Amino acid sequence: MSHLKRGATFLLALSVALPAARAADDVITIGACQPITGRFAFAGVALNAALVDFVAYANEKGLVKGKKLAYVFEDSGYDTDRAVACFKRLMAQHSPVIMYGESTGLGKAIAPELTSRYKVLYGSTSFSSELADPKTHPYSFVSGPTYSDQFGILLEYIARNKGAAKPRVAFFYSDTEFGKDPIPFARKRAAELGLDVVAEVVTKVGAVDVTSEVLQLKKTQPDYVIFQGYVLAPIPEVVRAARDFGLKTKFMGTFWSMDKSIIDKLGQDADGYMGVNPYAYYYEEGAPGIAAMRAWNQKAHPEEKYRPSSYIQGWFTGMVYVEAINRVLAAKKPVTGENLAAALDAIKDWDTGGVTGKVTFVDHKAGVGRVYRANAQKGVFEPASDWIYVK
Amino acid sequence: MLIGNYKETYASDEAVFRTPAVRGWMVALAVAAMVFPFVAGDYLLYLVNLMGVLALAALGLNVLIGFTGQISLGHAAFMGVGSYTAAILATRFGLSFWLSIPAGGVAACAAGMIVGVPSLRIRGLYLAIATLAAQVIFEWAFTNWTSVTGGIRGINVPPARILGAPIDDDRRAYFLIQAVVAVHFLLAANLRRSRWGRAFVAVRDRDIAAEIVGVNLFRTKILAFMVSSYYAGIAGGLWVYFMKVVTPENFPLSLSIQYLAMVVVGGLGSIPGTIFGTVFMTMVPELLKLGTGLARAVWPDAQSYLFPLRDVVFGVLIVVFLIFEPHGLAEMWNRLKRFFALWPFEK
Numbered sequence: 001m002s003h004l005k006r007g008a009t010f011l012l013a014l015s016v017a018l019p020a021a022r023a024a025d026d027v028i029t030i031g032a033c034q035p036i037t038g039r040f041a042f043a044g045v046a047l048n049a050a051l052v053d054f055v056a057y058a059n060e061k062g063l064v065k066g067k068k069l070a071y072v073f074e075d076s077g078y079d080t081d082r083a084v085a086c087f088k089r090l091m092a093q094h095s096p097v098i099m100y101g102e103s104t105g106l107g108k109a110i111a112p113e114l115t116s117r118y119k120v121l122y123g124s125t126s127f128s129s130e131l132a133d134p135k136t137h138p139y140s141f142v143s144g145p146t147y148s149d150q151f152g153i154l155l156e157y158i159a160r161n162k163g164a165a166k167p168r169v170a171f172f173y174s175d176t177e178f179g180k181d182p183i184p185f186a187r188k189r190a191a192e193l194g195l196d197v198v199a200e201v202v203t204k205v206g207a208v209d210v211t212s213e214v215l216q217l218k219k220t221q222p223d224y225v226i227f228q229g230y231v232l233a234p235i236p237e238v239v240r241a242a243r244d245f246g247l248k249t250k251f252m253g254t255f256w257s258m259d260k261s262i263i264d265k266l267g268q269d270a271d272g273y274m275g276v277n278p279y280a281y282y283y284e285e286g287a288p289g290i291a292a293m294r295a296w297n298q299k300a301h302p303e304e305k306y307r308p309s310s311y312i313q314g315w316f317t318g319m320v321y322v323e324a325i326n327r328v329l330a331a332k333k334p335v336t337g338e339n340l341a342a343a344l345d346a347i348k349d350w351d352t353g354g355v356t357g358k359v360t361f362v363d364h365k366a367g368v369g370r371v372y373r374a375n376a377q378k379g380v381f382e383p384a385s386d387w388i389y390v391k
Numbered sequence: 392m393l394i395g396n397y398k399e400t401y402a403s404d405e406a407v408f409r410t411p412a413v414r415g416w417m418v419a420l421a422v423a424a425m426v427f428p429f430v431a432g433d434y435l436l437y438l439v440n441l442m443g444v445l446a447l448a449a450l451g452l453n454v455l456i457g458f459t460g461q462i463s464l465g466h467a468a469f470m471g472v473g474s475y476t477a478a479i480l481a482t483r484f485g486l487s488f489w490l491s492i493p494a495g496g497v498a499a500c501a502a503g504m505i506v507g508v509p510s511l512r513i514r515g516l517y518l519a520i521a522t523l524a525a526q527v528i529f530e531w532a533f534t535n536w537t538s539v540t541g542g543i544r545g546i547n548v549p550p551a552r553i554l555g556a557p558i559d560d561d562r563r564a565y566f567l568i569q570a571v572v573a574v575h576f577l578l579a580a581n582l583r584r585s586r587w588g589r590a591f592v593a594v595r596d597r598d599i600a601a602e603i604v605g606v607n608l609f610r611t612k613i614l615a616f617m618v619s620s621y622y623a624g625i626a627g628g629l630w631v632y633f634m635k636v637v638t639p640e641n642f643p644l645s646l647s648i649q650y651l652a653m654v655v656v657g658g659l660g661s662i663p664g665t666i667f668g669t670v671f672m673t674m675v676p677e678l679l680k681l682g683t684g685l686a687r688a689v690w691p692d693a694q695s696y697l698f699p700l701r702d703v704v705f706g707v708l709i710v711v712f713l714i715f716e717p718h719g720l721a722e723m724w725n726r727l728k729r730f731f732a733l734w735p736f737e738k
Contacts, residue, residue, distance in 0.1 A: 037702065074680065074684065075680065075683075075698045075701075080634075080640075080641065081441055081674070084437065085434065085438055088437050088561075092432045092434045093434075094431050105640060105641075106638045108547070109635065112550070113560070117560065177543040177544065180542070181543075
């Protein structure tokens with residue numbers, strides 16, 4: 001029975017250890033429930049690495065005057081039940097004033113308690129427009145434009161670059177929250193800009209056989225197809241099949257389908273693939289913010305030659321945290337979730353050193369992004385527009 | 392030492408809690424359950440609440456699989472039916488949880504009645520596939536019947552209120568959830584020793600023989616499906632008040648399979664086994680996570696190896712348990728009890 005006894009001792013130790021000591025005054029703790037395993041791991045690993053790196057970078061450079069940042073994280077496996085447990089454990093154990101969450105699902109599930117009890121600033125992986133609503137989610141923010149804003153940027157780009165004829169647009173999306181989130185707004189915005197929405201194609205995520213969907217595109221002959229709700233599959237399949245059918249359509253994506261991996265997957269067929277990215281790419285020149293990130297990585301992780309877009313997203317979220325903290329400290333107020341959320345609202349025309357455009361938070365989101373076009377020869381995305389701002 | 396248990400009436404032989412020792416322990420457990428929320432933190436309370444809801448749904452599945460020998464891969468969908476019914480009644484019709492949670496149970500029960508119909512003709516793997524269809528159909532309906540279910544965004548539910556006090560934190564939710572769970576566990580324990588419960592077991596052990604002794608197969612199997620999905624529906628109703636939001640992504644096929652695992656790991660047909668299975672499936676990943684957290688303090692790069700490894704360890708643990716104790720954790724518990732009861736005469 002000795003193993004039983006040992007188990008009991010462990011559990012006892014655990015229950016004693018859980019309500020651990022609170023952090024010292026000069027340390028500001030950031031907690032994170034990261035999707036390091038599970039379906040979202042492709043981004044979660046990089047997002048977490050980015051926040052680990054940014055906090056180390058901020059501490060070394062002394063970005064927050066007189067205080068140190070601490071970052072505690074936990075894997076939550078992209079599972080809402082577990083993520084809520086993770087959130088509560090980190091809150092109980094470390095009482096952070098800032099939290100980072102793994103999914104839209106966690107943002108929605110924790111919202112009532114975040115508003116009534118925890119009151120901490122909450123950033124997340126999500127670009128869902130639902131979380132960018134200060135009325136229902138006073139402590140949440142989206143680190144960039146929502147999916148709706150990203151569609152707004154693409155549609156604006158199309159409207160600005162139209163020829164004599166009215167551009168024909170098609171939306172190609174998955175039947176998930178991620179896929180459907182911006183579609184109602186996109187329909188409305190397209191009508192306002194005088195664009196014809198000629199087709200809406202809905203598929204499952206990762207659908208393999210796309211012949212009938214591509215035939216639908218062939219029948220309706222759109223000038224532009226915008227993908228939403230996918231990361232890779234079936235985008236490469238659709239683009240290839242459309243080329244085989246001889247379609248002249250230009251294909252576009254939003255944030256998650258704008259990483260370099262899609263060019264690697266498409267090879268030469270990637271030429272002309274476009275989309276919106278709220279952030280600059282890791283290899284871009286002429287952006288001091290990105291250069292500083294590269295310099296830090298060369299020093300801390302010499303083996304890493306490339307960082308994906310999700311890494312930039314995580315890094316930028318860290319920058320937002322620090323900016324909000326510094327504004328609160330400058331106003332000589334205590335660093336609390338309420339003050340941080342208020343400081344966030346006040347951020348206007350903030351220069352991020354080219355990591356993204358000038359940032360103004362309206363409704364707890366920053367409506368800025370840039371259209372990029374793939375250069376298959378070089379295997380990179382190149383800017384096709386300047387920063388485009390939407391409300 | 393206890394050497395025997397002399398019973399004079401059939402009633403005492405059939406009692407749910409048979410010996411004074413068991414009754415004593417149950418009282419102790421009840422007292423501990425009342426004290427627990429005042430000493431535990433948010434995190435532990437949340438986990439215990441979550442396990443309560445999961446155990447309730449798993450118990451439903453155990454009635455179907457363990458008692459009656461039928462199988463279902465659509466259990467998460469029934470839970471979804473209960474959740475959505477409760478959420479819709481609470482938000483659109485302003486019903487209080489006293490009515491909306493039972494209504495969720497009844498709606499799931501009706502759904503289970505329909506899905507259970509093929510069980511008369513098909514069994515085993517074929518029945519599994521038929522219930523899988525129910526899972527897919529309900530999931531599709533949750534996503535696409537937007538006017539009713541709110542589509543992919545789902546429904547946000549206001550907290551339940553008792554005498555005007557909102558049940559909005561884990562401690563208050565604890566009392567609501569554990570009370571409902573306790574009542575339903577007692578009901579299930581009583582169901583097993585009723586006429587219907589014996590009919591379930593008869594159908595499981597040999598359905599033709601059961602029919603010969605006068606058990607109506609169709610009614611019995613349908614009833615098992617109804618009871619099973621009723622439990623899932625009640626669990627779903629509790630869950631929606633607990634999480635305060637319901638979306639189609641909350642009831643995937645993987646959740647149905649997780650329930651199946653809880654029942655099998657815990658012990659088929661065992662009521663305490665259901666609890667053991669739920670605790671095992673919920674706590675082991677959390678403890679492994681804690682272990683990786685501790686390891687990180689000594690070895691900072693551990694995460695990249697240990698996080699994915701955790702799922703492997705969890706899988707291996709399940710396999711090991713099934714190999715060394717095919718009757719589940721409930722049987723281990725029984726052996727442990729025997730060990731203490733017979734000590735020092737048996738090793």
